[in-house]
Amino acid sequence: MGFPREADDHAEKLRWRGVPGVGDGSKDVSNDQQPNRNSGAEVSISLPSITGKILAKVIEYCEKHVFDFKQGGPGEDWDREFVNVDQAIIFDLIRAADYLAIQGLLDLTCKKVAAQMANKSLEEIRKLFNIENDYTPEEEAAVRQEHPWAFFD
C-alpha cells in the first residue's frame, strides 16, 4: 500500500496509493498532485512533522481500519493493544492523526489519554503529562479553596 522512506527525522517522502475511506490525505497536497483515488496513481506527499516510526504506526492503523464501513473494524482488543505504548508516542500519534485528519485514530488516542488522566492525584497528572505549574502559591491556594466540595467529606 504505502512505502515510507525515511530521509531524516524531519522530512519524509511517501509514495501513497490512495486508500478509500481513510482521511483526506495531507494538507500539503497541492491541486495538481491530487491523487485520483480510483486510478491508484502514485503521488508524493511531504509530511515534515512526522517521523518514519510514527508514520508506520499510522499506516498500520489505517490498514486495519480501511474496511470499517463494510465489514467492521479489527475490534476493541486490537485498538487497545495498538495504543498501549509510551506517552511520547501517543502524543506524536495524536499530532499525526490531527494533521492527517484521521478521525478514528484521533478519537482512539484522545480516549487513551483521557483514560490515563482518570483517577490520578494532582501530582501524578502533572508528572505524567509534564505539566508546568504556572500558579503562584497564592493563586494555587485560591484555586484549591474553590474545590473542597469535590474532594472532602
Next chain:
Amino acid sequence: MAILPDEIWQRILEIGAETSRLDYRDLCCVSIASHRLNRLSLDPTLWAILLARDFPPSDPPPPPPSKSLYKTKFERDKARKLTQWKRRVLNAESQLAMCKNKLIDLESMIVQESQKLKAVAEEITNLETTRSASVALNVWQPEIVRGRQKQMVEQCTVSIESRLASLKMEFQVCKQQIATYHKAYNKEKQRFGEYEEAVRSLKYQPFPGDQSVPVKMRSKSRMKINRSKRHEN
C-alpha cells in the same frame, strides 16, 4: 503538555466526559494543575455532559450548564443522602432496642416458669410418697410402720388422686410453655444478632453504592479498585 494545541486537549476532556472515564473529581483535579487546564476544564460543554449523566434534568427547563451548577446539585444531593442514611441508622437502632427488651422479658418469663415447674415437681414428689404410703398402709405394712404411714396420710388434707392428676397436667403445661419460650428466645436472639450486624454495617459504610462515598473515609487503594471497576469497558 505544550506539544498539543488547546483544541486537542479540549477534545481529550470531551471524550473523557462522554465515555464516562473522567468525572467531576478528575476535572477539578485537572483545573488545579495549571492555568491553561483550568481554563479548558471550565468549558460548559463538559459540565453539561456530567450534569445530564449525574443529575438528569427534571421538568422545569434547567438553567445553563456550568461547573458551579454541578457543584450546587452535587452538594444538595449529598445532603439529601446524609439525612436518608441518618434516618436508616435510627430505625435500625430502635429495632435493636425493641428486640433487646423482648429478650429481657422472655428471660424473666423463663425464670418464673422454671420456678413454677420446680414447685410443682416438689409437690408431685411429696404426694407420690404419700400415695405409696397410703397404699402400703392399706395393703401389706406391719403394724409398727403402720402408725407412721397413718400419720402421713392424715397430714395430707387434699384429695390425693385428683390433686396429683391436675398437678401432673400443670407440670406438662409448664414444660411446654418453657419449651415455647426457649424457642422464641432463640429466634429473637438470632434476630438480635442480625440487627446488630445491620447497624454495624450501616455505621461503617454510610453510603452503599460507590458513587458518592466520601474520599476521606476510604483508603486510596480501595478507591482505585472500586473506580477501576468502572473503567472496564
